Amino acid sequence: MTGPKVKRPPSGQFITTQFNSLLGWARKFSLFHYPFVTACCGMEYMSAACAHFDIDRFGAGWTRFSPRQSDMLLVVGTITHKEAPVLRTVYEQMTEPKWVVAFGTCAVSGGIYDNYAVVQGIDQIIPVDVYIPGCPPRPETVLDGLIKLQEKIQHQEHDWRWKKKRS
Amino acid sequence: MEEKTILERLRQAFPTGIRESGTSLGDEVVVIDKEILLPVAAYLKDGPGDFKILLDLTCVDFPGREPRFEMVYHFFSLSRNRRLRVKAQVSEGELRIASLTSLWRNADWLEREVYDLFGVQFEGHPDLRRLFMYDGFEGHPLRKDYPLRRRQPLIHLKE
Numbered sequence: 457m458t459g460p461k462v463k464r465p466p467s468g469q470f471i472t473t474q475f476n477s478l479l480g481w482a483r484k485f486s487l488f489h490y491p492f493v494t495a496c497c498g499m500e501y502m503s504a505a506c507a508h509f510d511i512d513r514f515g516a517g518w519t520r521f522s523p524r525q526s527d528m529l530l531v532v533g534t535i536t537h538k539e540a541p542v543l544r545t546v547y548e549q550m551t552e553p554k555w556v557v558a559f560g561t562c563a564v565s566g567g568i569y570d571n572y573a574v575v576q577g578i579d580q581i582i583p584v585d586v587y588i589p590g591c592p593p594r595p596e597t598v599l600d601g602l603i604k605l606q607e608k609i610q611h612q613e614h615d616w617r618w619k620k621k622r623s
Numbered sequence: 624m625e626e627k628t629i630l631e632r633l634r635q636a637f638p639t640g641i642r643e644s645g646t647s648l649g650d651e652v653v654v655i656d657k658e659i660l661l662p663v664a665a666y667l668k669d670g671p672g673d674f675k676i677l678l679d680l681t682c683v684d685f686p687g688r689e690p691r692f693e694m695v696y697h698f699f700s701l702s703r704n705r706r707l708r709v710k711a712q713v714s715e716g717e718l719r720i721a722s723l724t725s726l727w728r729n730a731d732w733l734e735r736e737v738y739d740l741f742g743v744q745f746e747g748h749p750d751l752r753r754l755f756m757y758d759g760f761e762g763h764p765l766r767k768d769y770p771l772r773r774r775q776p777l778i779h780l781k782e
Binding site: 580 | 755756757764769771773774775776777778780781782
């Protein structure tokens, strides 16, 4: 004798999710980054990007030296007023969706360079998603910032065609 | 005693233009009139001093002093392993001095830097343009009277 059959979804064969969270999951683990390296923070960027700390573990392993192919703009180092139009052009050349990381104190706020030449934080030029402090930041801090950005991407308030949701 | 001889020889060769001379931190220093800069430099390069290298060339701003600016030249002699510092004072009213580009090619960018940041005119320079700052930048930012907070952005900045 067998009891009445319980109807259950077969386990391990499909998952239920929302389309946007699936898309966020796909996007956050395939970040192509464009390193806009201008100063000494570049050493820490190299350390974070190369095998020792290995940013590829978090899905951001592909360095693209073309802004058109990249999703994440890493502004690594001091940005001067002379360089500001270049940075804005690079940002505008990137295709949506795109994210910006201010890497190091100089990119965050100008740092110790409070003078005639240096932009006091790149958020005066382009919108910034994640600020990574440190002079220069340790690679662990960089990875922490990357994870913060991934959380942000996971919960983006955009639809899949990258139009802002109207509230 | 070699250190003495180059200063003495300079004083012999230019009896009127040498204002003071001495040693500072182990190097010879000589302050000259700016009118004789070019002959002094030529004498240092090809004369007995054999200062074949122009190490650096810069400017100092002394606000409130007359003359206000002071050009500083550092020369180095490879054959004798000696350094020499030459200073020449330049007043704000007549802010010009001879260019050394005819003797040392590396004076080109060094003088452009000084022109950019201090506004000193170099007579005989082949291409006296700004080196660091951009076109349209007003003033000379390393002068002591350049406002500390003055910014001259090229594009519009968000607050």
